[in-house]
Amino acid sequence: MKERSHEAGTGHAARRLARLGILIVPVGADAQQTANVRRIGYLSADDPSAASHLVEAFRQGLRDLGYVEGQNVIIEFRFADGKYDRLSSLAAELVRHRVDVIMAFTIPATRAAKNATTAIPIIFAQVLDPVGAGLATSLARPGANVTGVSIMVEELSGKYLELLKEVAPRISRVAILWEPDQPAGALLLRHIEKAATSLGVQLQPLKVQDPKDFESAFSAVTRMRADAILVLPSSLFNLHRHQLAALVARSRLSAVFVRREFVDAGGLMSHSPNFADQARRAATYVDRILKGAKPADLPIEQPTKFDLVINLKTAKALGLTISPSLLLRADQLIE
Numbered sequence: 001m002k003e004r005s006h007e008a009g010t011g012h013a014a015r016r017l018a019r020l021g022i023l024i025v026p027v028g029a030d031a032q033q034t035a036n037v038r039r040i041g042y043l044s045a046d047d048p049s050a051a052s053h054l055v056e057a058f059r060q061g062l063r064d065l066g067y068v069e070g071q072n073v074i075i076e077f078r079f080a081d082g083k084y085d086r087l088s089s090l091a092a093e094l095v096r097h098r099v100d101v102i103m104a105f106t107i108p109a110t111r112a113a114k115n116a117t118t119a120i121p122i123i124f125a126q127v128l129d130p131v132g133a134g135l136a137t138s139l140a141r142p143g144a145n146v147t148g149v150s151i152m153v154e155e156l157s158g159k160y161l162e163l164l165k166e167v168a169p170r171i172s173r174v175a176i177l178w179e180p181d182q183p184a185g186a187l188l189l190r191h192i193e194k195a196a197t198s199l200g201v202q203l204q205p206l207k208v209q210d211p212k213d214f215e216s217a218f219s220a221v222t223r224m225r226a227d228a229i230l231v232l233p234s235s236l237f238n239l240h241r242h243q244l245a246a247l248v249a250r251s252r253l254s255a256v257f258v259r260r261e262f263v264d265a266g267g268l269m270s271h272s273p274n275f276a277d278q279a280r281r282a283a284t285y286v287d288r289i290l291k292g293a294k295p296a297d298l299p300i301e302q303p304t305k306f307d308l309v310i311n312l313k314t315a316k317a318l319g320l321t322i323s324p325s326l327l328l329r330a331d332q333l334i335e
Contacts, residue, residue: 038067038290040075041094041102041120043109045235047081050261054105054125057276061283080109082239084181087112095120101289103282104148106235107133107183114146121289124148125282126275128184128233130300139300147295148285149278152302157188158195159271160256163308164228165199166326167269167315168254171227175253176205177217177244179234188232188258211240218247229255231262241265252318260309263334268318269310273303307331 042058044051055077059069067073076097078090091112094102101121104110110124114135127135128151136142139150164171176192178185189205196203204224206217221229229248231237237244238261245266248255257263257270285298311334315322327333 036072038073038101039097039099040073040286041097041099041113042075042077043087043091043094043102043113044078044105045080045082045084045087045109046105047239048077048079050235050238050241051079051105053276054279057279058103058283061280062286064280065283065287067287080235082236084108084235088115091116101286103286105279106233107135108181108235110135110146110148114144118145120145121295122146122148123282123285123289123295124150125278126151128152128187132187133183136300139302141296142298142300143296145295147298147300149281149301150303151184151273151278156271156306157191158199160192160230160258161195161199161201163256163269163271163326164230164254165201167320167322168228171201171254173202173204173224173226174228174230175221175224175226176203176230176232177208177237178205178232179209179236180207181209182232182234182236185232185234192230208234208237211236211243214240214243214247218251221251221253226253229253231255231257231267233258237262241267249314249317254318254320260307260332263309263311263314266314267311268314268320269308271308272306274305274307277305278303309334 069075076094076099078094080086080090087109095117099120101123102113104113104122104124105126107127110122110127113122122145125148130136130150131138135146164174176189178189193203204226206220208217238259241262242265245262249266255268257267258272260270260272263270281301288298308330309332310322310330313335
């Protein structure tokens, strides 16, 4: 009975991934592949739907370099669905399948891959401060078997608060939602705290570790009489972005997000590196590795493209008037 249940669950997961155009290669497929077909492991803390635009951007980057899935490359996808404790076993699966390179998104996924192997090259994207996170020795010479495309968001830390003040000049208290299990959030919070002092803003950090904490966190936002909300990066938050965006809307407060997916879900605005562009850039690293380059010799790339996205429909619902100068600086306006 258990065996039939497991098969049903596996079939359901496979169908869910297939709808998103993601192919899962069965165990034992190694023997069926010819020697010239390269195998890429794709490890993400997100779920397939939340990461679909990154998957497509990565695939496009590979296609631009001449890689065709099923012909000269196979991508083995592993998603943790926001559950960081699953990343270690998923990384171990990729190692057992003898992939040629692992593509890892976010610090937790990269750490899991790094702990799983010292031999297989690892390319990362969406990693905040890889040196500070202990994933690389330096940006110029990362060392070991890890390199990739970073997010030096600490340089933008003050920007989030400046954007909030530009939209609502009178704000003085900003609630910050962050997840302690997501290292990027903790790193970013420290930098934002420094920026808050110079901007005269009082921060009210709120830890959120489970979707069940969302309602209590927003009750705390009300009790604290916060004027605005800043939501830090988290795979858990991204997985539940529609629920979070709805709660922010219900609070009637201005909000800024580090990932644009929240703005697509109804959030007010986001300012961040272009993560799809990072996924495409990461494909060039994979290409160089497959052609014989060593990760230790490939400098870590810093983001060159940043996007400001504003949801005008949400701004109107909040009774906010976005200044012409801010509208001109926006890379995308959602109406």
